[in-house]
Amino acid sequence: MIDIIISENIQGAAVAALQSRFKVVTQPDLWKDPLLLAEKAKNCRALIVRNQTPVTASLIDASAELVVIGRAGVGLDNVDYKHAEQAGIVVSYTPDQNAISVAEIAIGMMLSLARYIPAADADTKKGNWNRQRFVGTELYGKTLGIVGAGKIGYLTARRATAFGMKILAYDPFLSQDNILLSEIQAELVELDDLLSRADVVSCHLPSTPQTVGLLNRERLFRMKPGALFINTSRGKVVVESGLLEALKAGIVGGVALDVREKEPPQIGKLEKLPNVVLLPHIAAFTHEAQDRVTSAICEDVARVLDGKPAVNAVRRTTPMPRVTS
The missing domain is CATH 3.40.50.720 (NAD(P)-binding Rossmann-like Domain)
Incomplete structure:
Protein backbone atom coordinates (compact mmCIF):
# COMPACT_ATOMS: atom_id res chain seq x y z
CA MET A 1 0.00 0.00 0.00
CA ASN A 98 2.11 32.23 3.44
CA ALA A 99 0.23 35.26 4.77
CA ILE A 100 3.28 37.52 5.09
CA SER A 101 4.41 36.85 1.53
CA VAL A 102 0.96 37.62 0.10
CA ALA A 103 0.66 40.81 2.15
CA GLU A 104 4.07 41.97 0.96
CA ILE A 105 3.25 41.44 -2.70
CA ALA A 106 -0.03 43.32 -2.26
CA ILE A 107 1.98 46.30 -1.01
CA GLY A 108 4.37 45.86 -3.93
CA MET A 109 1.43 45.96 -6.33
CA MET A 110 0.16 49.19 -4.77
CA LEU A 111 3.54 50.83 -5.27
CA SER A 112 3.85 49.43 -8.80
CA LEU A 113 0.53 50.97 -9.83
CA ALA A 114 0.85 54.24 -7.92
CA ARG A 115 4.34 54.94 -9.31
CA TYR A 116 4.01 53.27 -12.75
CA ILE A 117 7.04 51.11 -11.98
CA PRO A 118 6.48 48.31 -14.56
CA ALA A 119 5.60 50.76 -17.36
CA ALA A 120 8.52 53.09 -16.54
CA ASP A 121 10.90 50.14 -16.41
CA ALA A 122 9.76 48.81 -19.79
CA ASP A 123 9.93 52.27 -21.38
CA THR A 124 13.40 53.03 -20.01
CA LYS A 125 14.75 49.68 -21.22
CA LYS A 126 13.73 50.75 -24.73
CA GLY A 127 16.26 53.57 -24.47
CA ASN A 128 13.82 56.31 -23.46
CA TRP A 129 14.12 58.78 -20.57
CA ASN A 130 10.52 59.98 -20.12
CA ARG A 131 10.52 61.47 -16.62
CA GLN A 132 7.40 63.59 -17.07
CA ARG A 133 5.42 60.68 -18.50
CA PHE A 134 5.58 58.74 -15.25
CA VAL A 135 4.50 61.22 -12.59
CA GLY A 136 2.89 59.03 -9.95
CA THR A 137 0.88 59.28 -6.76
CA GLU A 138 1.92 58.91 -3.11
CA LEU A 139 0.29 56.30 -0.90
CA TYR A 140 0.66 58.64 2.09
CA GLY A 141 -2.67 60.04 3.20
CA LYS A 142 -4.65 57.79 0.87
CA THR A 143 -7.40 55.38 1.92
CA LEU A 144 -6.93 51.64 1.54
CA GLY A 145 -10.02 49.46 1.36
CA ILE A 146 -9.47 45.89 2.51
CA VAL A 147 -12.12 43.50 1.14
CA GLY A 148 -11.84 40.49 3.44
CA ALA A 149 -10.08 41.34 6.69
CA GLY A 150 -8.69 37.92 7.59
CA LYS A 151 -5.03 37.21 8.29
CA ILE A 152 -3.72 38.38 4.93
CA GLY A 153 -6.03 41.38 4.78
CA TYR A 154 -4.97 42.41 8.27
CA LEU A 155 -1.25 42.01 7.52
CA THR A 156 -1.64 44.03 4.30
CA ALA A 157 -3.47 46.81 6.14
CA ARG A 158 -0.93 46.83 8.94
CA ARG A 159 1.89 47.34 6.46
CA ALA A 160 -0.08 50.02 4.64
CA THR A 161 -0.39 52.04 7.85
CA ALA A 162 3.42 52.36 7.81
CA PHE A 163 2.95 54.33 4.58
CA GLY A 164 0.48 56.63 6.33
CA MET A 165 -2.63 55.11 4.74
CA LYS A 166 -6.06 55.16 6.35
CA ILE A 167 -7.87 51.82 6.48
CA LEU A 168 -11.42 50.82 5.58
CA ALA A 169 -12.40 47.17 5.94
CA TYR A 170 -15.27 45.03 4.73
CA ASP A 171 -15.79 41.64 6.31
CA PRO A 172 -19.26 40.28 7.18
CA PHE A 173 -17.73 37.94 9.79
CA LEU A 174 -16.11 40.66 11.89
CA SER A 175 -17.41 43.38 14.22
CA GLN A 176 -16.03 46.84 14.84
CA ASP A 177 -14.86 45.54 18.23
CA ASN A 178 -12.42 43.14 16.58
CA ILE A 179 -9.08 43.68 18.30
CA LEU A 180 -7.04 43.47 15.09
CA LEU A 181 -9.19 46.08 13.36
CA SER A 182 -8.88 48.29 16.43
CA GLU A 183 -5.11 47.90 16.40
CA ILE A 184 -4.83 49.37 12.90
CA GLN A 185 -7.65 51.88 13.53
CA ALA A 186 -9.66 50.42 10.67
CA GLU A 187 -13.23 51.51 10.03
CA LEU A 188 -15.51 48.54 9.34
CA VAL A 189 -17.96 49.45 6.56
CA GLU A 190 -20.27 47.90 4.00
CA LEU A 191 -18.78 46.88 0.67
CA ASP A 192 -20.43 49.59 -1.44
CA ASP A 193 -19.31 52.26 1.04
CA LEU A 194 -15.74 50.95 0.90
CA LEU A 195 -15.67 50.93 -2.90
CA SER A 196 -16.92 54.52 -3.12
CA ARG A 197 -14.38 55.87 -0.60
CA ALA A 198 -11.14 53.91 -1.08
CA ASP A 199 -8.25 55.17 -3.20
CA VAL A 200 -6.88 51.64 -3.31
CA VAL A 201 -8.99 48.47 -3.05
CA SER A 202 -7.17 45.25 -2.09
CA CYS A 203 -9.13 42.01 -2.30
CA HIS A 204 -8.49 39.16 0.15
CA LEU A 205 -11.56 36.92 -0.17
CA PRO A 206 -11.82 33.13 -0.34
CA SER A 207 -13.70 31.55 -3.21
CA THR A 208 -17.12 30.51 -1.90
CA PRO A 209 -20.64 30.44 -3.37
CA GLN A 210 -21.17 33.80 -1.64
CA THR A 211 -18.04 35.49 -3.01
CA VAL A 212 -17.81 34.20 -6.60
CA GLY A 213 -18.66 37.15 -8.85
CA LEU A 214 -19.08 39.47 -5.86
CA LEU A 215 -17.03 42.19 -7.53
CA ASN A 216 -19.05 42.47 -10.73
CA ARG A 217 -19.52 45.32 -13.19
CA GLU A 218 -22.19 47.01 -11.09
CA ARG A 219 -20.02 47.08 -7.98
CA LEU A 220 -16.80 47.99 -9.77
CA PHE A 221 -18.52 51.01 -11.32
CA ARG A 222 -19.21 52.22 -7.76
CA MET A 223 -15.49 52.62 -7.11
CA LYS A 224 -14.00 56.03 -6.50
CA PRO A 225 -12.93 57.40 -9.91
CA GLY A 226 -9.26 56.67 -10.54
CA ALA A 227 -8.95 54.19 -7.68
CA LEU A 228 -6.51 51.29 -7.90
CA PHE A 229 -7.71 47.68 -7.70
CA ILE A 230 -5.60 44.75 -6.48
CA ASN A 231 -6.51 41.06 -6.19
CA THR A 232 -4.20 38.52 -4.58
CA SER A 233 -6.94 36.19 -3.34
CA ARG A 234 -9.07 34.21 -5.81
CA GLY A 235 -9.73 35.16 -9.42
CA LYS A 236 -13.37 34.07 -9.46
CA VAL A 237 -14.46 36.73 -6.98
CA VAL A 238 -13.92 39.34 -9.72
CA VAL A 239 -15.83 39.46 -13.01
CA GLU A 240 -13.00 40.34 -15.40
CA SER A 241 -15.29 41.62 -18.16
CA GLY A 242 -16.72 44.14 -15.72
CA LEU A 243 -13.24 45.08 -14.53
CA LEU A 244 -12.17 45.71 -18.12
CA GLU A 245 -15.18 47.97 -18.68
CA ALA A 246 -14.41 49.93 -15.51
CA LEU A 247 -10.80 50.37 -16.67
CA LYS A 248 -11.81 51.60 -20.10
CA ALA A 249 -14.35 53.99 -18.56
CA GLY A 250 -11.69 55.48 -16.31
CA ILE A 251 -13.54 54.43 -13.16
CA VAL A 252 -10.64 52.20 -12.19
CA GLY A 253 -7.27 53.89 -12.63
CA GLY A 254 -5.10 50.79 -12.47
CA VAL A 255 -5.32 47.08 -11.82
CA ALA A 256 -2.89 44.50 -10.43
CA LEU A 257 -3.94 40.85 -10.49
CA ASP A 258 -2.05 37.85 -9.17
CA VAL A 259 -5.07 35.59 -9.74
CA ARG A 260 -7.48 35.21 -12.64
CA GLU A 261 -10.99 33.94 -13.36
CA LYS A 262 -9.42 31.09 -15.30
CA GLU A 263 -5.87 29.89 -14.69
CA PRO A 264 -3.84 29.94 -16.77
CA PRO A 265 -5.73 32.64 -18.70
CA GLN A 266 -5.82 33.19 -22.42
CA ILE A 267 -4.24 36.40 -23.66
CA GLY A 268 -6.95 39.03 -23.87
CA LYS A 269 -7.56 42.76 -23.60
CA LEU A 270 -6.31 43.09 -20.02
CA GLU A 271 -2.86 41.95 -21.14
CA LYS A 272 -2.64 44.86 -23.59
CA LEU A 273 -3.36 47.72 -21.18
CA PRO A 274 -0.43 49.78 -19.77
CA ASN A 275 -2.14 50.39 -16.43
CA VAL A 276 -2.55 46.68 -15.69
CA VAL A 277 0.01 44.54 -13.85
CA LEU A 278 -0.44 40.77 -14.18
CA LEU A 279 1.35 38.03 -12.25
CA PRO A 280 1.05 34.22 -12.55
CA HIS A 281 -0.41 33.46 -9.07
CA ILE A 282 2.93 33.86 -7.27
CA ALA A 283 1.94 35.89 -4.20
CA ALA A 284 2.72 32.97 -1.88
CA PHE A 285 5.80 31.89 -3.81
CA THR A 286 8.72 32.97 -1.67
CA ASP A 306 0.67 8.33 13.35
CA GLY A 307 -2.79 8.50 14.92
CA LYS A 308 -2.42 12.04 16.28
CA PRO A 309 -4.64 15.09 15.67
CA ALA A 310 -3.73 17.52 12.90
CA VAL A 311 -2.66 20.99 14.00
CA ASN A 312 -4.23 22.78 11.03
CA ALA A 313 -7.30 20.66 10.33
CA VAL A 314 -10.18 22.42 8.59
CA ARG A 315 -12.73 20.75 10.87
CA ARG A 316 -12.10 17.38 12.47
CA THR A 317 -8.66 16.75 13.94
CA THR A 318 -8.59 12.96 13.98
CA PRO A 319 -9.66 10.38 11.40
CA MET A 320 -13.17 9.02 11.78
CA PRO A 321 -14.40 5.61 10.60
CA ARG A 322 -14.92 5.74 6.84
CA VAL A 323 -18.54 6.16 5.81
CA THR A 324 -19.43 3.95 2.86
CA SER A 325 -22.71 3.47 1.06
Whole structure:
Protein backbone atom coordinates (compact mmCIF):
# COMPACT_ATOMS: atom_id res chain seq x y z
CA MET A 1 0.00 0.00 0.00
CA ILE A 2 1.14 3.55 -0.75
CA ASP A 3 1.17 5.76 2.32
CA ILE A 4 1.28 9.18 0.63
CA ILE A 5 0.73 10.52 -2.89
CA ILE A 6 2.01 14.01 -3.74
CA SER A 7 0.31 15.03 -6.98
CA GLU A 8 1.94 18.42 -7.54
CA ASN A 9 5.35 20.09 -7.29
CA ILE A 10 5.97 20.00 -3.55
CA GLN A 11 9.50 19.36 -2.39
CA GLY A 12 12.03 20.16 0.31
CA ALA A 13 13.42 18.84 3.56
CA ALA A 14 9.97 18.16 5.00
CA VAL A 15 9.09 15.93 2.03
CA ALA A 16 12.39 14.10 2.44
CA ALA A 17 11.51 13.53 6.09
CA LEU A 18 8.19 11.97 5.04
CA GLN A 19 10.01 9.75 2.55
CA SER A 20 12.30 8.47 5.30
CA ARG A 21 9.31 7.24 7.31
CA PHE A 22 6.56 6.45 4.80
CA LYS A 23 6.13 5.05 1.31
CA VAL A 24 5.71 8.24 -0.72
CA VAL A 25 4.88 8.54 -4.44
CA THR A 26 5.78 11.96 -5.82
CA GLN A 27 4.46 12.85 -9.29
CA PRO A 28 4.42 16.64 -9.88
CA ASP A 29 2.22 16.31 -13.00
CA LEU A 30 -0.20 13.70 -11.68
CA TRP A 31 -2.90 16.36 -11.23
CA LYS A 32 -3.10 16.65 -15.03
CA ASP A 33 -4.42 13.07 -15.32
CA PRO A 34 -7.50 12.63 -13.08
CA LEU A 35 -8.01 9.01 -14.15
CA LEU A 36 -4.45 8.02 -13.29
CA LEU A 37 -4.70 9.91 -10.01
CA ALA A 38 -7.90 8.06 -9.13
CA GLU A 39 -6.27 4.73 -9.93
CA LYS A 40 -3.20 5.45 -7.79
CA ALA A 41 -5.26 6.91 -4.93
CA LYS A 42 -7.35 3.75 -4.49
CA ASN A 43 -4.93 2.31 -1.96
CA CYS A 44 -3.20 5.37 -0.50
CA ARG A 45 -3.65 6.69 3.02
CA ALA A 46 -2.76 10.34 2.39
CA LEU A 47 -2.95 12.79 -0.50
CA ILE A 48 -0.96 16.04 -0.60
CA VAL A 49 -1.92 18.69 -3.17
CA ARG A 50 -1.60 22.38 -3.99
CA ASN A 51 -4.36 24.23 -5.86
CA GLN A 52 -4.35 22.36 -9.17
CA THR A 53 -5.49 18.90 -8.11
CA PRO A 54 -9.31 18.57 -8.06
CA VAL A 55 -10.03 16.51 -4.95
CA THR A 56 -13.64 15.71 -5.82
CA ALA A 57 -16.29 13.67 -4.05
CA SER A 58 -15.81 10.86 -6.58
CA LEU A 59 -12.05 10.78 -5.98
CA ILE A 60 -12.63 10.70 -2.23
CA ASP A 61 -15.18 7.90 -2.52
CA ALA A 62 -12.84 5.85 -4.70
CA SER A 63 -9.97 6.19 -2.21
CA ALA A 64 -11.09 3.63 0.34
CA GLU A 65 -7.95 3.82 2.49
CA LEU A 66 -7.65 7.61 2.54
CA VAL A 67 -7.50 9.14 6.03
CA VAL A 68 -5.98 12.59 5.40
CA ILE A 69 -5.83 15.19 2.62
CA GLY A 70 -3.12 17.82 2.90
CA ARG A 71 -3.69 21.07 1.03
CA ALA A 72 -0.39 22.98 0.77
CA GLY A 73 -1.92 26.46 0.79
CA VAL A 74 -4.81 28.43 2.24
CA GLY A 75 -7.58 28.06 -0.37
CA LEU A 76 -9.86 25.04 -0.36
CA ASP A 77 -11.81 25.63 -3.56
CA ASN A 78 -10.21 22.58 -5.22
CA VAL A 79 -10.94 20.26 -2.28
CA ASP A 80 -14.42 18.99 -1.43
CA TYR A 81 -13.63 19.22 2.27
CA LYS A 82 -17.26 18.86 3.34
CA HIS A 83 -17.55 15.52 1.56
CA ALA A 84 -14.23 14.49 3.03
CA GLU A 85 -15.48 15.31 6.50
CA GLN A 86 -18.62 13.26 5.94
CA ALA A 87 -16.39 10.36 4.90
CA GLY A 88 -14.33 10.69 8.07
CA ILE A 89 -11.24 12.08 6.36
CA VAL A 90 -9.11 14.80 7.92
CA VAL A 91 -8.42 17.80 5.69
CA SER A 92 -5.40 19.84 6.71
CA TYR A 93 -4.28 23.13 5.17
CA THR A 94 -1.91 26.02 5.87
CA PRO A 95 -3.94 29.12 6.79
CA ASP A 96 -1.10 31.22 8.21
CA GLN A 97 2.13 30.10 6.61
CA ASN A 98 2.11 32.23 3.44
CA ALA A 99 0.23 35.26 4.77
CA ILE A 100 3.28 37.52 5.09
CA SER A 101 4.41 36.85 1.53
CA VAL A 102 0.96 37.62 0.10
CA ALA A 103 0.66 40.81 2.15
CA GLU A 104 4.07 41.97 0.96
CA ILE A 105 3.25 41.44 -2.70
CA ALA A 106 -0.03 43.32 -2.26
CA ILE A 107 1.98 46.30 -1.01
CA GLY A 108 4.37 45.86 -3.93
CA MET A 109 1.43 45.96 -6.33
CA MET A 110 0.16 49.19 -4.77
CA LEU A 111 3.54 50.83 -5.27
CA SER A 112 3.85 49.43 -8.80
CA LEU A 113 0.53 50.97 -9.83
CA ALA A 114 0.85 54.24 -7.92
CA ARG A 115 4.34 54.94 -9.31
CA TYR A 116 4.01 53.27 -12.75
CA ILE A 117 7.04 51.11 -11.98
CA PRO A 118 6.48 48.31 -14.56
CA ALA A 119 5.60 50.76 -17.36
CA ALA A 120 8.52 53.09 -16.54
CA ASP A 121 10.90 50.14 -16.41
CA ALA A 122 9.76 48.81 -19.79
CA ASP A 123 9.93 52.27 -21.38
CA THR A 124 13.40 53.03 -20.01
CA LYS A 125 14.75 49.68 -21.22
CA LYS A 126 13.73 50.75 -24.73
CA GLY A 127 16.26 53.57 -24.47
CA ASN A 128 13.82 56.31 -23.46
CA TRP A 129 14.12 58.78 -20.57
CA ASN A 130 10.52 59.98 -20.12
CA ARG A 131 10.52 61.47 -16.62
CA GLN A 132 7.40 63.59 -17.07
CA ARG A 133 5.42 60.68 -18.50
CA PHE A 134 5.58 58.74 -15.25
CA VAL A 135 4.50 61.22 -12.59
CA GLY A 136 2.89 59.03 -9.95
CA THR A 137 0.88 59.28 -6.76
CA GLU A 138 1.92 58.91 -3.11
CA LEU A 139 0.29 56.30 -0.90
CA TYR A 140 0.66 58.64 2.09
CA GLY A 141 -2.67 60.04 3.20
CA LYS A 142 -4.65 57.79 0.87
CA THR A 143 -7.40 55.38 1.92
CA LEU A 144 -6.93 51.64 1.54
CA GLY A 145 -10.02 49.46 1.36
CA ILE A 146 -9.47 45.89 2.51
CA VAL A 147 -12.12 43.50 1.14
CA GLY A 148 -11.84 40.49 3.44
CA ALA A 149 -10.08 41.34 6.69
CA GLY A 150 -8.69 37.92 7.59
CA LYS A 151 -5.03 37.21 8.29
CA ILE A 152 -3.72 38.38 4.93
CA GLY A 153 -6.03 41.38 4.78
CA TYR A 154 -4.97 42.41 8.27
CA LEU A 155 -1.25 42.01 7.52
CA THR A 156 -1.64 44.03 4.30
CA ALA A 157 -3.47 46.81 6.14
CA ARG A 158 -0.93 46.83 8.94
CA ARG A 159 1.89 47.34 6.46
CA ALA A 160 -0.08 50.02 4.64
CA THR A 161 -0.39 52.04 7.85
CA ALA A 162 3.42 52.36 7.81
CA PHE A 163 2.95 54.33 4.58
CA GLY A 164 0.48 56.63 6.33
CA MET A 165 -2.63 55.11 4.74
CA LYS A 166 -6.06 55.16 6.35
CA ILE A 167 -7.87 51.82 6.48
CA LEU A 168 -11.42 50.82 5.58
CA ALA A 169 -12.40 47.17 5.94
CA TYR A 170 -15.27 45.03 4.73
CA ASP A 171 -15.79 41.64 6.31
CA PRO A 172 -19.26 40.28 7.18
CA PHE A 173 -17.73 37.94 9.79
CA LEU A 174 -16.11 40.66 11.89
CA SER A 175 -17.41 43.38 14.22
CA GLN A 176 -16.03 46.84 14.84
CA ASP A 177 -14.86 45.54 18.23
CA ASN A 178 -12.42 43.14 16.58
CA ILE A 179 -9.08 43.68 18.30
CA LEU A 180 -7.04 43.47 15.09
CA LEU A 181 -9.19 46.08 13.36
CA SER A 182 -8.88 48.29 16.43
CA GLU A 183 -5.11 47.90 16.40
CA ILE A 184 -4.83 49.37 12.90
CA GLN A 185 -7.65 51.88 13.53
CA ALA A 186 -9.66 50.42 10.67
CA GLU A 187 -13.23 51.51 10.03
CA LEU A 188 -15.51 48.54 9.34
CA VAL A 189 -17.96 49.45 6.56
CA GLU A 190 -20.27 47.90 4.00
CA LEU A 191 -18.78 46.88 0.67
CA ASP A 192 -20.43 49.59 -1.44
CA ASP A 193 -19.31 52.26 1.04
CA LEU A 194 -15.74 50.95 0.90
CA LEU A 195 -15.67 50.93 -2.90
CA SER A 196 -16.92 54.52 -3.12
CA ARG A 197 -14.38 55.87 -0.60
CA ALA A 198 -11.14 53.91 -1.08
CA ASP A 199 -8.25 55.17 -3.20
CA VAL A 200 -6.88 51.64 -3.31
CA VAL A 201 -8.99 48.47 -3.05
CA SER A 202 -7.17 45.25 -2.09
CA CYS A 203 -9.13 42.01 -2.30
CA HIS A 204 -8.49 39.16 0.15
CA LEU A 205 -11.56 36.92 -0.17
CA PRO A 206 -11.82 33.13 -0.34
CA SER A 207 -13.70 31.55 -3.21
CA THR A 208 -17.12 30.51 -1.90
CA PRO A 209 -20.64 30.44 -3.37
CA GLN A 210 -21.17 33.80 -1.64
CA THR A 211 -18.04 35.49 -3.01
CA VAL A 212 -17.81 34.20 -6.60
CA GLY A 213 -18.66 37.15 -8.85
CA LEU A 214 -19.08 39.47 -5.86
CA LEU A 215 -17.03 42.19 -7.53
CA ASN A 216 -19.05 42.47 -10.73
CA ARG A 217 -19.52 45.32 -13.19
CA GLU A 218 -22.19 47.01 -11.09
CA ARG A 219 -20.02 47.08 -7.98
CA LEU A 220 -16.80 47.99 -9.77
CA PHE A 221 -18.52 51.01 -11.32
CA ARG A 222 -19.21 52.22 -7.76
CA MET A 223 -15.49 52.62 -7.11
CA LYS A 224 -14.00 56.03 -6.50
CA PRO A 225 -12.93 57.40 -9.91
CA GLY A 226 -9.26 56.67 -10.54
CA ALA A 227 -8.95 54.19 -7.68
CA LEU A 228 -6.51 51.29 -7.90
CA PHE A 229 -7.71 47.68 -7.70
CA ILE A 230 -5.60 44.75 -6.48
CA ASN A 231 -6.51 41.06 -6.19
CA THR A 232 -4.20 38.52 -4.58
CA SER A 233 -6.94 36.19 -3.34
CA ARG A 234 -9.07 34.21 -5.81
CA GLY A 235 -9.73 35.16 -9.42
CA LYS A 236 -13.37 34.07 -9.46
CA VAL A 237 -14.46 36.73 -6.98
CA VAL A 238 -13.92 39.34 -9.72
CA VAL A 239 -15.83 39.46 -13.01
CA GLU A 240 -13.00 40.34 -15.40
CA SER A 241 -15.29 41.62 -18.16
CA GLY A 242 -16.72 44.14 -15.72
CA LEU A 243 -13.24 45.08 -14.53
CA LEU A 244 -12.17 45.71 -18.12
CA GLU A 245 -15.18 47.97 -18.68
CA ALA A 246 -14.41 49.93 -15.51
CA LEU A 247 -10.80 50.37 -16.67
CA LYS A 248 -11.81 51.60 -20.10
CA ALA A 249 -14.35 53.99 -18.56
CA GLY A 250 -11.69 55.48 -16.31
CA ILE A 251 -13.54 54.43 -13.16
CA VAL A 252 -10.64 52.20 -12.19
CA GLY A 253 -7.27 53.89 -12.63
CA GLY A 254 -5.10 50.79 -12.47
CA VAL A 255 -5.32 47.08 -11.82
CA ALA A 256 -2.89 44.50 -10.43
CA LEU A 257 -3.94 40.85 -10.49
CA ASP A 258 -2.05 37.85 -9.17
CA VAL A 259 -5.07 35.59 -9.74
CA ARG A 260 -7.48 35.21 -12.64
CA GLU A 261 -10.99 33.94 -13.36
CA LYS A 262 -9.42 31.09 -15.30
CA GLU A 263 -5.87 29.89 -14.69
CA PRO A 264 -3.84 29.94 -16.77
CA PRO A 265 -5.73 32.64 -18.70
CA GLN A 266 -5.82 33.19 -22.42
CA ILE A 267 -4.24 36.40 -23.66
CA GLY A 268 -6.95 39.03 -23.87
CA LYS A 269 -7.56 42.76 -23.60
CA LEU A 270 -6.31 43.09 -20.02
CA GLU A 271 -2.86 41.95 -21.14
CA LYS A 272 -2.64 44.86 -23.59
CA LEU A 273 -3.36 47.72 -21.18
CA PRO A 274 -0.43 49.78 -19.77
CA ASN A 275 -2.14 50.39 -16.43
CA VAL A 276 -2.55 46.68 -15.69
CA VAL A 277 0.01 44.54 -13.85
CA LEU A 278 -0.44 40.77 -14.18
CA LEU A 279 1.35 38.03 -12.25
CA PRO A 280 1.05 34.22 -12.55
CA HIS A 281 -0.41 33.46 -9.07
CA ILE A 282 2.93 33.86 -7.27
CA ALA A 283 1.94 35.89 -4.20
CA ALA A 284 2.72 32.97 -1.88
CA PHE A 285 5.80 31.89 -3.81
CA THR A 286 8.72 32.97 -1.67
CA HIS A 287 11.34 30.58 -0.35
CA GLU A 288 10.33 31.37 3.23
CA ALA A 289 6.60 30.91 2.74
CA GLN A 290 6.98 27.69 0.78
CA ASP A 291 9.29 26.25 3.42
CA ARG A 292 6.69 27.03 6.09
CA VAL A 293 3.81 25.67 3.99
CA THR A 294 5.60 22.45 3.10
CA SER A 295 6.80 21.84 6.66
CA ALA A 296 3.37 22.46 8.16
CA ILE A 297 1.45 20.24 5.75
CA CYS A 298 3.98 17.39 5.89
CA GLU A 299 4.01 17.49 9.68
CA ASP A 300 0.20 17.39 9.83
CA VAL A 301 -0.02 14.47 7.40
CA ALA A 302 2.57 12.57 9.43
CA ARG A 303 0.69 13.31 12.65
CA VAL A 304 -2.56 11.91 11.26
CA LEU A 305 -0.85 8.80 9.89
CA ASP A 306 0.67 8.33 13.35
CA GLY A 307 -2.79 8.50 14.92
CA LYS A 308 -2.42 12.04 16.28
CA PRO A 309 -4.64 15.09 15.67
CA ALA A 310 -3.73 17.52 12.90
CA VAL A 311 -2.66 20.99 14.00
CA ASN A 312 -4.23 22.78 11.03
CA ALA A 313 -7.30 20.66 10.33
CA VAL A 314 -10.18 22.42 8.59
CA ARG A 315 -12.73 20.75 10.87
CA ARG A 316 -12.10 17.38 12.47
CA THR A 317 -8.66 16.75 13.94
CA THR A 318 -8.59 12.96 13.98
CA PRO A 319 -9.66 10.38 11.40
CA MET A 320 -13.17 9.02 11.78
CA PRO A 321 -14.40 5.61 10.60
CA ARG A 322 -14.92 5.74 6.84
CA VAL A 323 -18.54 6.16 5.81
CA THR A 324 -19.43 3.95 2.86
CA SER A 325 -22.71 3.47 1.06
